[in-house]
Amino acid sequence: MEMQPGLSDSEVAQRLSQYGFNELQGADKKNIWVIVLEVIREPMFILLIFSSLLYILIGDYREGLMLLSFILVIIFITFYQYQKTERALEKLKNLSSPRAKVIRNQQLIRIPGREVVPGDILSLSEGDRVPADARLLEINNLMVDESMLTGESIAVQKMLNTTGDIGNIFSGTMVVQGRALAEVTETGQYTQLGKIGASLSSLNSSETRLQVEMKKLIRSLLWIGVSISLAVFLAFYLTRGGLVKSILNALSTSIAILPEEFPVVFTVFLAIGAWRLSKIQVLTRNPSAIETLGSTTVLCSDKTGTITQNRMQIMQLFVQGDLVDESDFEQEKIRLLPLIQAAELASHASSLDPMELAIFQTKQKLEGEVAQIFPLLKEYPLSTDLLAMTQVYHLANGNQQGFSKGAPEAIFGLCQLNSNERAKLDEVLENMASKALRVIAVAKTDEWKGELPEEQKNLTCQFLGLIGLQDPIRPEVPSAIQECFDAGIQVKMITGDYPKTASAIAQQIGLSHAKQVLSGEELLQMSDEELKRCIGEYTVFARIKPEQKLRIVNALKQNHEVVAMTGDGVNDAPALKAAHIGIAMGNKGTDVAREASSLVLLDDNFASIVAAIRSGRRIFDNLQKAMSYIISIHIPIIGLTLLPAMFEFMPLLLLPLHIVFLEMIIDPICSVAFESEVEERAIMSRPPRDAQATFFGINLLFRSIARGLLLLIMVLLVFWFSWKEGHSDNEIRAISFSALIIGNIFFIYSSLSNTRSFLHVFVERNIMALFVSITAIVVLLLIVYVPYLQVLFSFEFPGFAHFKLVLLASCSLLAILEVVKWGKGKL
Numbered sequence: 001m002e003m004q005p006g007l008s009d010s011e012v013a014q015r016l017s018q019y020g021f022n023e024l025q026g027a028d029k030k031n032i033w034v035i036v037l038e039v040i041r042e043p044m045f046i047l048l049i050f051s052s053l054l055y056i057l058i059g060d061y062r063e064g065l066m067l068l069s070f071i072l073v074i075i076f077i078t079f080y081q082y083q084k085t086e087r088a089l090e091k092l093k094n095l096s097s098p099r100a101k102v103i104r105n106q107q108l109i110r111i112p113g114r115e116v117v118p119g120d121i122l123s124l125s126e127g128d129r130v131p132a133d134a135r136l137l138e139i140n141n142l143m144v145d146e147s148m149l150t151g152e153s154i155a156v157q158k159m160l161n162t163t164g165d166i167g168n169i170f171s172g173t174m175v176v177q178g179r180a181l182a183e184v185t186e187t188g189q190y191t192q193l194g195k196i197g198a199s200l201s202s203l204n205s206s207e208t209r210l211q212v213e214m215k216k217l218i219r220s221l222l223w224i225g226v227s228i229s230l231a232v233f234l235a236f237y238l239t240r241g242g243l244v245k246s247i248l249n250a251l252s253t254s255i256a257i258l259p260e261e262f263p264v265v266f267t268v269f270l271a272i273g274a275w276r277l278s279k280i281q282v283l284t285r286n287p288s289a290i291e292t293l294g295s296t297t298v299l300c301s302d303k304t305g306t307i308t309q310n311r312m313q314i315m316q317l318f319v320q321g322d323l324v325d326e327s328d329f330e331q332e333k334i335r336l337l338p339l340i341q342a343a344e345l346a347s348h349a350s351s352l353d354p355m356e357l358a359i360f361q362t363k364q365k366l367e368g369e370v371a372q373i374f375p376l377l378k379e380y381p382l383s384t385d386l387l388a389m390t391q392v393y394h395l396a397n398g399n400q401q402g403f404s405k406g407a408p409e410a411i412f413g414l415c416q417l418n419s420n421e422r423a424k425l426d427e428v429l430e431n432m433a434s435k436a437l438r439v440i441a442v443a444k445t446d447e448w449k450g451e452l453p454e455e456q457k458n459l460t461c462q463f464l465g466l467i468g469l470q471d472p473i474r475p476e477v478p479s480a481i482q483e484c485f486d487a488g489i490q491v492k493m494i495t496g497d498y499p500k501t502a503s504a505i506a507q508q509i510g511l512s513h514a515k516q517v518l519s520g521e522e523l524l525q526m527s528d529e530e531l532k533r534c535i536g537e538y539t540v541f542a543r544i545k546p547e548q549k550l551r552i553v554n555a556l557k558q559n560h561e562v563v564a565m566t567g568d569g570v571n572d573a574p575a576l577k578a579a580h581i582g583i584a585m586g587n588k589g590t591d592v593a594r595e596a597s598s599l600v601l602l603d604d605n606f607a608s609i610v611a612a613i614r615s616g617r618r619i620f621d622n623l624q625k626a627m628s629y630i631i632s633i634h635i636p637i638i639g640l641t642l643l644p645a646m647f648e649f650m651p652l653l654l655l656p657l658h659i660v661f662l663e664m665i666i667d668p669i670c671s672v673a674f675e676s677e678v679e680e681r682a683i684m685s686r687p688p689r690d691a692q693a694t695f696f697g698i699n700l701l702f703r704s705i706a707r708g709l710l711l712l713i714m715v716l717l718v719f720w721f722s723w724k725e726g727h728s729d730n731e732i733r734a735i736s737f738s739a740l741i742i743g744n745i746f747f748i749y750s751s752l753s754n755t756r757s758f759l760h761v762f763v764e765r766n767i768m769a770l771f772v773s774i775t776a777i778v779v780l781l782l783i784v785y786v787p788y789l790q791v792l793f794s795f796e797f798p799g800f801a802h803f804k805l806v807l808l809a810s811c812s813l814l815a816i817l818e819v820v821k822w823g824k825g826k827l
Helices: 009-018 021-025 032-040 043-057 061-096 209-240 243-257 261-279 288-293 333-345 354-367 408-415 419-433 477-486 499-509 520-525 528-537 548-558 570-578 591-596 606-646 656-673 698-724 729-751 767-785 787-792 800-823
Strands: 099-104 107-112 121-125 133-145 174-186 282-284 298-302 313-319 322-325 376-380 388-394 400-406 438-445 461-470 490-494 517-519 540-542 563-567 581-585 599-601
Touching: 121 133, 133 376, 209 243, 209 261, 209 606, 261 282, 261 288, 261 606, 261 656, 282 606, 288 581, 288 606, 298 548, 298 606, 313 333, 313 354, 313 419, 322 333, 322 419, 333 354, 333 400, 333 438, 333 461, 354 461, 388 408, 400 408, 400 461, 408 419, 408 438, 408 461, 419 438, 419 461, 419 499, 477 490, 477 499, 477 606, 490 499, 490 548, 499 517, 499 540, 517 520, 520 540, 520 548, 528 548, 548 563, 548 570, 563 570, 563 606, 570 581, 570 591, 581 591, 599 606, 606 656, 606 698, 606 729, 656 729, 656 767, 698 729, 698 800, 729 767, 729 800, 767 787
Parallel strands: 298 490, 298 563, 490 540, 517 540, 563 581, 581 599
Antiparallel strands: 099 107, 099 121, 121 174, 133 174, 282 599, 313 322, 313 461, 376 388, 388 400, 400 438, 438 461
């Protein structure tokens, strides 16, 4: 098919404006009032609003208004976090939009499907999702699955120059066979699909295992909090009296117990984590993939374009019984030209396939002129049953002739070679394959007149020769594979190449057991039970058909492996769906593969998968540290609100206003500082995380509670000494609250890393942690020292000398935490 001119840049801009693309771009964004309503519906905010109204009702206007103003600040912080998350999701949405190949300015480019405009020329091939309604211009054996629109499961054969639907294609349908060029007629809501209200651009999100686990924990804590708050109210009222103060103390307890940060932190981590993955060329289509990345035990990767560069070059030709190296092509061109010309005629004229491009380039070098173009009568496409393709042309003399290329064994079959001929060619094939060359065979038919056979296998061909192509290994792959080995991840290479070629490449990239190859033919002879038993012995799979990938995935899953599988074709979709992490190719992958996958490689690079696993481990580590910190910091808050209800000599240490101030530190620290923390040392030198292990396991809960109790004990010691020194209640409250804030900052510094000392906060420059802590200290000094703010917070200034104890206790807490960390052998 010839290249159509397509639209110019100016025409595209005009039509984008004309069809309201820019307006539609932000149509699904929430405005600020919707976000505010979502925030204030949270239980903690309801409690805070109730507390502030209660202060106003009893005449304490200053405290009530201050509490309301702090609520506004927290809403602003939440809004900022939401906006940051929304921007990350918007970028991901742009990336995850179905891709379309269009011709613009006489160039074939890929764009998001929603950027297609009427007048664009679409280039469609097998596996593409049609992005808009269009009129067919040129077709080649085109079959389209229209079941999404019609419910009819049988693919429709499309034709040109006809009236009605058969000469058009529609948005949302799938090309299952052949190729086509089509002019876009309608987009968006004006398409047939748009008219019936269907939407293909939305990203469906389902709850992940961690989300379910978190919701159960929050629900449990909510009921625990309500029960404890009622108990505190009764205890305080019965021992001290004072209905209003009893209610305020119960409200403080409720606010202290509710870990409302969990949903915010989880949302921010997944959204920004997915955005960070996109920066390393990995698009996250399913949030659960981020949770699973750190548990991956087996990585099954395609070879072409993922392990290799997908940049073919012909290195060796076998013709007329001789092997000719690339350096001798020029002097042997008379003998080589018939083979190369036949290979060119067996290729698509406007192909972007690297193998066919290599054939075109070699032909150009040898001949230097364009070959005569014959009308194409029929194309027999490559299929899983016969790994060869044939193009039949109408010659100038009125005859017709076919030219074939494909897998050597497929071409040998079409040529009906005898056993002696096959044996000699197999020997040559082994020789070429041992040099890591991808080998294809080329043949042609005799000239004939009459009807064309229905199937390619009914053709009779003459063998012309073999072509050995080299697809260079990506230079970063060997080190990435070694990184996988260090991280306890098995790597398995799956390819359609000849077994000897696959083995040679596996040795080059450093795969273990590279000489042991399981072929698709051998796999076909195995039962599922046999495959399950032996699959661990193989790292190289050759001549594998796409549908056989599903058996490989299932066998690995039966062995309790966590499987990541790559794929790009229509037939790869079941394997991608079945794998724990399906990884589609962004450049050469079909829309079917992309839609079935959890991740999409935007650069089709194996090293990007390993980088994603590394990043996934970092995201999970930091999320776990953030959640652990939330649990820990609520322990002293709960303790300081409960104890005054139990012991009459203790003044109220934490009022709702104080807890709100703490929340202003906790929220940004959890969601931003922990999220931006660098990875732990040797993160890729530890085994994969157990996928069945609960996120909030006994060890994590115990460690979090123990660390929280340590901070509580530190604050209580400061309180005890202050009480013994005879300070007033307001002075004791100021000293104890200062101890909690300073101790919390030191606690954060120690909690940011499990393998580094607190000094790394300054060395690695965790800007957010430093900014929040410095801001908290400055504000703390103001509310403790400025008389007006003292009154608002029920403080009295005890003198700076009394804060020596606060610093000493906080430093002691930091020292204990660091010693415990060092004792575990992690520093």
